[in-house]
Amino acid sequence: MGKLKRVTVIAFCMMFLTQLIFAAQTSTATAATVNKLVVIAENVNVDVKLSSDGQYSYDYDNSKFTVTTETNGGVFKINVKAKKKDVKGWDNRVKIYIPDQAYKHIKCISKKAGVGLQAANSNITVKNKQGAVSVKLPSGYNKTLNYIGSFGSGSLDINKNKDFNINTKISCCAFSVPGEWPAYSNSSANYNYKSGEGTAKINIDITNCSFSFVK
Secondary structure, three states, X not given: OOHHXXXXXXXXXXXXXXXXXXXXXXXXXXXXXXXXXXXXXXXXXXXXXXXXXXXXXXXXXXXXXXXXXXXXXXXXXXXXXXXXXXXXXXXXXEEEEEEOOOOOEEEEEEEOOEEEEEOOOOEEEEEEEOOEEEEEOOOOOOOEEEEEXXXXXXXXXXXXXXXXXXXXXXXXXXXXXXXOOOOOOOOOOEEEEEEOOOOEEEEEEEEOOEEEEEO
């Protein structure tokens, strides 16, 4: 084989492997078959975004991460893990695209993970242990959000919603709210605030965390 031909073959193989590693993957689960979604992230950064094509898809480097899925009736579970402990930085993250639909329930579990969750108009449960989880509510949110955090950080983007009722339990935390809201006293173990009719129920229970609300 001539030198030019060998170089061409090698280049083609490298290009194929690169595409294989970074190729986006899709799932057989669809908006029509799923009503409850569970995302579990462990030692990895995950960015969950809404898609408009009714499909679940994943964009990640499979030399660094593993993504596995499981379907049980209408429950669809996505597990994300890092293959190596030294994978750091938000640029090194798994992107998950979920259909933009009204789920009955979305559950996010973070175990030493960084998670950005762009949520649909659904009941939401977040459990964050030693991680960082940020949630952005959709416009017109009228469901219930339960956020439990320990030894980590988090934030909730209200996204200009007007009708919500916030109940927060706070222990040994750095806690902040928008300037237009009632001020929080550092000596208080609770923070409660109702806006409008209080339609959306937002329950926050945090221990040894930093947490902020974004208006």
